[in-house]
Amino acid sequence: MDQIMNAYLEKIDRYLRPLPLSERTDIINEIKSQMMELKAGNCLTSDQITERLGNPKELAGAYLGESLSQSAAFSLRRLIYAILFYCLAGLGGIFILPFTTILAGALLVCGVIAPVSGLVKAAGFLMGFDVPWVSFQFGSWTAHPLLALPLSVLLGILLFLAGKGFWKLTLKYIQVVSSRQRSVHSV
Amino acid sequence: MNSSQHHASKANLLNEVSIEEWKSQIKRGTLEFCILLMIRQKPCYGYDIISQLEKWPILAAKESTIYPLLRRLLKEGYLSSFWQDTAEGLPPRKYYAVTDKGTEYLSAMSAEWEHLLSAIAELRK
Numbered sequence: 001m002d003q004i005m006n007a008y009l010e011k012i013d014r015y016l017r018p019l020p021l022s023e024r025t026d027i028i029n030e031i032k033s034q035m036m037e038l039k040a041g042n043c044l045t046s047d048q049i050t051e052r053l054g055n056p057k058e059l060a061g062a063y064l065g066e067s068l069s070q071s072a073a074f075s076l077r078r079l080i081y082a083i084l085f086y087c088l089a090g091l092g093g094i095f096i097l098p099f100t101t102i103l104a105g106a107l108l109v110c111g112v113i114a115p116v117s118g119l120v121k122a123a124g125f126l127m128g129f130d131v132p133w134v135s136f137q138f139g140s141w142t143a144h145p146l147l148a149l150p151l152s153v154l155l156g157i158l159l160f161l162a163g164k165g166f167w168k169l170t171l172k173y174i175q176v177v178s179s180r181q182r183s184v185h186s187v
Numbered sequence: 188m189n190s191s192q193h194h195a196s197k198a199n200l201l202n203e204v205s206i207e208e209w210k211s212q213i214k215r216g217t218l219e220f221c222i223l224l225m226i227r228q229k230p231c232y233g234y235d236i237i238s239q240l241e242k243w244p245i246l247a248a249k250e251s252t253i254y255p256l257l258r259r260l261l262k263e264g265y266l267s268s269f270w271q272d273t274a275e276g277l278p279p280r281k282y283y284a285v286t287d288k289g290t291e292y293l294s295a296m297s298a299e300w301e302h303l304l305s306a307i308a309e310l311r312k
Contacts, residue, residue: 026281027258029270030233033278034250037234040277053250062251063258 004046005035008056015060027063089177096173104166111160118152121145210245218256220300221246223285223293226266232280233257257283265289 009028016024031053038044038052053059117134124131125145136148143151225231225239237253240246260266260283267286270279285293 027254029278030254030281031250033232033280034234034237034254036277037280040275041234041238059251062255065255 001032001036002046004050005032008050008053009035011056012060015057016063018064031059085180089181092173092177097170100166100170100173104163104170107159107163107166109163111156111158111163114156114159115149115153118149118156121152122149214246214248218246218248218252219260220293220296222253222256223260223265223289223296226283227285227290227293230269230282230284232282234280236283260289265292 009032012031013024013028016027019027035049035053038049039046044052118136121131121134121136122145124134130145134148135145136143136151221240222236225236231239233250233254236257237248237250240248240253257266261268264286266283266289268281268283270281272279
């Protein structure tokens with residue numbers, strides 16, 4: 001091993017720095033072996049050998065290209081995945097979460113208010129006085145005060161269920177986003 | 188040189204460029220197959236492979252092609268490797284052998300190769 005070949009190998013080693021040390025050592029040893037075989041078998045001089053092996057940057061680049069091509073494509077995919085994830089999660093934070101949480105809260109409250117109002121209306125009617133500020137209206141149709149009670153209870157249940165559904169959706173969304181986030185970081 | 192001769196030589200040159208490009212494409216597509224076939228016969232080391240390939244100009248390839256290719260086949264599990272000392276006072280050699288996965292890959296490649304050859308044979312009739 002003379003100076004020319006050593007200098008060549010040192011250059012290769014420098015260009016291979018992105019690779020782990022063990023892999024680099026393995027590559028250097030293999031090229032060294034190749035050089036010695038060329039010297040012994042083909043009777044080449046050090047200059048002829050380094051010329052044959054080509055520009056050290058290109059040779060190292062060929063190794064890097066082969067070993068990084070998979071992980072580079074992989075990390076590019078990972079990057080795209082992460083960007084997509086945060087875009088969607090961010091959008092979800094702006095649009096989906098406020099929408100579902102506010103709707104869930106409002107529907108739950110309405111679900112409670114509706115039967116209470118129906119009860120007030122029906123009780124008022126039975127006790128002989130009208131409660132003008134409470135009525136069950138559907139478009140231009142107004143329900144009889146007694147009919148308002150079962151209708152408002154039914155409506156209350158529906159509203160409550162809808163509110164609960166949106167609340168579950170909110171929790172589910174948060175769960176999915178956080179588990180996806182873990183997977184983005186663990187990839 | 189008259190104009191028709193000039194024209195002919197230009198066409199010839201273009202032809203040669205295309206054929207060289209075509210040959211390098213064939214080499215790129217088949218080198219993996221050839222190397223696996225070679226290593227299947229007996230474990231080989233890099234210099235050995237490069238020297239054997241030099242027997243066939245269409246397959247001759249540089250170190251910067253063969254070594255990274257061997258490395259990729261190793262990483263993909265088609266090849267295994269081991270270092271062995273030499274008796275001739277040379278540094279240890281890194282030998283490559285075909286794994287079971289490599290043998291499977293090779294037989295799938297051979298089947299495809301047969302398909303290609305029979306397709307070409309039929310087209311050349």
